[in-house]
Amino acid sequence: MRLDRVHTRRLPLAAAVLLTGLVLAACSDPLSTIEPKSDATQTVQNVYVIVFWLAAVVFVGVLGATLILSIWFRERPGRVASQFHGNTRLEIVWTLLPVVILVAIFIPTATAIVDLEPDPDDLPPGTVHVEAIGHQWWFEFRYPDLGIVTANEMHVPVDRPVYVTLRSEDVIHSFWIPQLVGKVDMVPGRENAVIFTPNEARDEAYLGQCVEFCGTSHANMRFRVFVDGQADFDAWVEAQLAPPVAAETLSELAQEGAALFQNPILALGVTPCVGCHTVKGTPAVGLIGPDLTHVASRSTLFAGIRDGFASSEDPERVQRELERWISDPDDIKPGVTVRENGMPAWGEHLTSEQITALVAYLRELQ
Amino acid sequence: MAQAAHAAEAPHSSTGIDSRKVLMWIFLASECLFFGSLIATYLVFKGDIPLPAPGFIEAHMHDGVVTGWFPTDRVVDGVEYAGVLNIPVTSASTFVLLMSSVAMVLAVYGAQNGRLKMMKIWLLATLLLGIIFLGFQVFEFHEFGAEGLNLATNQFGASFFVLTGFHGAHVTVGVLMLGSMLLASMRRTGLGPEAGFHVETIGLYWHFVDIVWIVIFTVVYLVPA
Amino acid sequence: MATAAGTLAAPAVQAPSGIWAWLTTVDHKRIGTLYGVSGMVFFVVAGIEALLIRSQLAVPNGEVVDADLFNALFSMHALTMIFLGVMPLGAAFFNWLVPLMIGARDVAFPRLNALSYWIFLSGALMLNASWLLGGAPDTGWFAYAPLTENTYSTGRSMDFYTVSLIILGTSSLIASLNFIVTIINLRAPGMTMFRLPVFVWMTMIVAWLLVLSLPVLTVGLIQLYFDRNFTTNFFIPDGGGDPVLWQHIFWIFGHPEVYVLILPAMGIVSEVLPTFSRKPLFGYGAVVFAGISIAILGFAVWSHHMFTTGLGPVPRVVFSATTMTIAVPTGVKIFNWLGTLYGGSIRFTTAMYFAVGFIATFTVGGISGVMHASPPIDTQQQDTYFIVAHLHYVLFGGAIMGIFAGVYYWFPKFTGRFLSEGMGKLHFWLFFIGLNVTFFPMHFLGVSGMPRRIYTYDAGLGWETWNFVATLGAFTIAAGMAVFLWNFFRSMREEPSAPDNPWDAPTLEWATSSPPPEHDFDVVPVVRARDPVWYDRDHGIAPPEPDPHEHIHLPPPSYYPLLIGVGFTLIGIGALSHLALVALGAVVVIYGIWGWTLEPTGAEPAAGGH
């Protein structure tokens, strides 16, 4: 028969390829879920490894049995099907066998659940506390103990516990940094929390993203986490706490942009920049949009979907994208002008020279 | 018995129970989940009704007492709140619904024993009692609205009105069925051999609506927050 | 009313023909065909939606569709597949087979059966009308509040969602009540509960699941509708509501719904495997009880969809335990199917290909399911493509493979014709290879951290290769479907030639002609064993001679089901536009029920009831 030839050739090979594929595929991918870089993800990984190998055994066993039985007992001249209705002993065995496997999975599972649960009343000493707040479609990060507010970019020191409380301003989002911490939802009206201790400082960012569908631009809601050595972290904190750029040190064009930015009636019937954004030390104290005090120091823009001034090789390109964003943000992040408290499309209200000036200002907010 | 005439064409039934009765009982099992979910929603929110906004207090302060926010009387932060629920009135309407169940069971008795007149009288009584119950509910909703409680007021208002409103809708369907049955029984040709079944099936529905109210009355009105 | 009913009943006397015959039919076989054809149409529609999704994701930063359309596509793909594809295809088999398998001449309430189809059609058309009228639902089939509330979902799309799902739920509820009663009450003499074919058992379990879970969804939908239209704040945190309540309500329904989709396929496979292995099902009792346990446990696991919502450790431990428990009865089923193959003399027909393929692919879905039954692992898998892979192995590798096993198996019974085995096997290989090529790489994507429901992604995240491969697989599946449709139409042009029992199968539907007469059986069969046809064959019991004097009573056609269906449609349209239409619809429904009750149905009271 054709079946057995095809099967025997394909299946064992395929199974081997697929299983090793599963192990190897995700390694070194930036969002890999099986490359733990913190105690929390390592705990998950320890359970995963057990479950994975048990699953692999069942996979090979059941699929192998299906294949072998199909070949062995296929219709052949002279073969007569034996008529029996069951075998009680066998049935008891294959009821109990899964039970044993499941207990083997459940015990580490339950332990891990308890291990991963943060206890807000008893945080380990040296814990860094971050408040993460989900917005359609960006993340706000506040460090209540340090007085820092930033967006879409989180810095944490290596080898110190990070306690992140999770809230949402609008719809449900989910907070996930695959290599550092498993996802927990940000639910409006509730406060959840995660705790993890990153164990590898590196220059390259850890990627995070929203993983609960949250509307049109759900796909465009990402963030980055930098795990720094203690000295680098302190330097970052210092930079964030540093007073924002003084008005007189701004270039001429940027000063023009600053004036536009701070103008309370930029266009009739449209909330001006200052209505939503904060730049510390200026009249801009809006709380709806991201804090822009040090926006030019960030490695990305628009919630992790484009390179920022601090990381791009080509600042002029960033300049052009930021101009495009201010002029028509929907073009970069669909739905952003439509949603409640959305970013207006300033292209309808400002000249391109004005927008260039605004971007020049933002570019100097180091 | 009057209905025995059709025995020759009995429908097939493996269990010996009429299919319509089985259907109705399974449907009622399903309805348990429907009302169970509504009651669960009510209870989820019942535990912690927040304090009203100052604007609400101003708008609904009568003689120093705020109306239309909490289900029962209470004093919070020196502000006195009058409970919305009016237990005496609802006890009366509960009694009415209970009596309608008694009337219904007598109508079924009449139908099953071939006493057509008895059936009609008690069907009418059930129908009227059902309408009176609905009248109580309209009155209650109207009163609550006047005191300031509506669907948008708070979670108590939303879950209360949706729960009791859907119960009321079930009573209304029951009233329609009773009315139809009554009309049909007035026809010149009479009711036909199936009357006993129809009345009994409607009766099952009606009693179920009654026991749902037994639960609602206890959970919503009597059990304190 | 009485006179109206008298005149309206006229069509009952002369049998209607043509389109009218289909509109007024109360024959379970015709209603099954209506369900089957509708289900296939919507299966294709949802498949086209899937192809668009896969085209968009084939390469990074794809530009086939925009964000809003993509979100509507994945939402409608799920809604259409679940409620308009797989469920009605299941219902098609229930309708066709349950009366035949239990030796009945129809279901317990034939007109109610017709009504459930017309209400289904009404809800199905209404849901899809949203594409043209105000936008299709675009918040996922799970519709998590508060994204679905007025503030974030302007326009009518979510009202289409609530209204059409309530209507579809009503249809399923009516159908399920009908099937439970039919199975309990219309069994042929000798057909005890433990002689019922496994497929009939699964039908009853599915019906129970729907009867007990749909009301919960209905309540949630009503609350959402009230939030959007009548100023309540059930799920709006700013107004004191709780979005997590919606999640609970939705998944209390949603998880049993998963079993509603898969259990019919399990039933089908449990019929196909013994027939072509030429031996009885291994461990009949275990398979039945496993189905019952799955159903009961199915109500105790809903929060595993919410492991990342922040429920606290205790609920997560508890729901993790209950969820893992479900793997036991599921495993029992798989082992018993393998036990059925053991010792057999297996004929590899197309139906058998699909059935054996089902065991393999469903097992993969079951195994990955156990993985995210563990909440810590779930925090790395929830809402990634790993879940997409898992659920498609269960629903495509499980439900759809099972359904096509059933299509090939019962096609001669339904139509009197055979589907081509050669094209059938080509269809199987295209499906089997296509589904593995589409969905297996999604495990890798999930492990690489690709989230679900994203309309775009950047290059350089390690997702390019497998996304492209998955898209190729999707088009392979589409090719398989094209082969099937060609096979179907080619076969339908042929003359009927199928014998009564072409596969030498054991169950009662094969004891009548192919296709069966309108009254199903000339003589109501007497059942002497669990596999009645084989028992009679082995014991030389000849089929009984029909009694020429017996008057077989069949319920006459009725257009009241259609009329009441129209009433439901009006209520639905009213709920989306103007409440006056709701009143009009209610009047039509009440008028329809009146006419229905007074309509003469011959002397068969079992056909009545409302």
Add this chain to the structure above:
Amino acid sequence: MSAEGGHAAGSHERSHPTVRQYVLIGLLLTVITIVELAASYTPGLGVLLIPILMVLSGIKFVIVVAYFMHLRFEKALLTRLFVFGFVLAGAILISLLALFWGDPAVINR
């Protein structure tokens, strides 16, 4: 089956109540309701009130189902069908409440 509908009393092992018994049951239900009311107005019952009310309304529930809805006189099958749904509804309701009332994550409601 005609035996069920036509001869309601004839085919059952236990005969249905008489009119008199129905009225008495109605009275009993009224009395229980009055007791419930009295309990809810009695100060000092404290936490006892809720179980008292639950038991009393449970008794009413059972009486109506058993006698008015004739479940006591039907085959056990119908009881099983209904009780299955009722128990499931109760179980889901209780677990839902347990999930919400023990929920620490809520910050505003």
